[in-house]
Amino acid sequence: MLESGGISVPFKAQLEALSNIRLLIHMQAGGTPTPLDVEVGSVSLRRPVFTKVRAGERQAATVELNNMNDPYRSARKVVGRWRIDHIVDTYVRRPNGANMRIVPDALKRGNFVEVSVTLRTHTVVTHKRHGPVVELWMHDVVRLWSAKEAKV
8 A cells, every 4th residue: 555644745746647548448448447545645556466376286476585585484385375476676767867776664654665666457247237337556666865864
């Protein structure tokens, strides 16, 4: 969940842009538009991370786990039962403009971040629901300013 931590003008503009893209996709696909609630000031980002590995099935790992992307070794404990399909990369932007990889724990609530997302669209047909579903899949997070720097 991404929320505005006080600097709401640029965040609200991004929410409106994402909402407009989702509305366009729904109109092109012929479904009922479901806009993002821009007034709430948050956006939900969901993406499948784990895939169940069936007994006797051998699948190559799609993500290489190491101390940088799994510092507490929690994902490596379940790697025999679950395949890890995606890890959100975390970076900090240096003063020279280059991104430096950091551990996810270095990101704190209130940091001013840049998030790259992809829109994933698929169609759902059930007796309760019919039409396109548009999900926002997060790829990486770049901390631009810490919470202290953003408040100054």
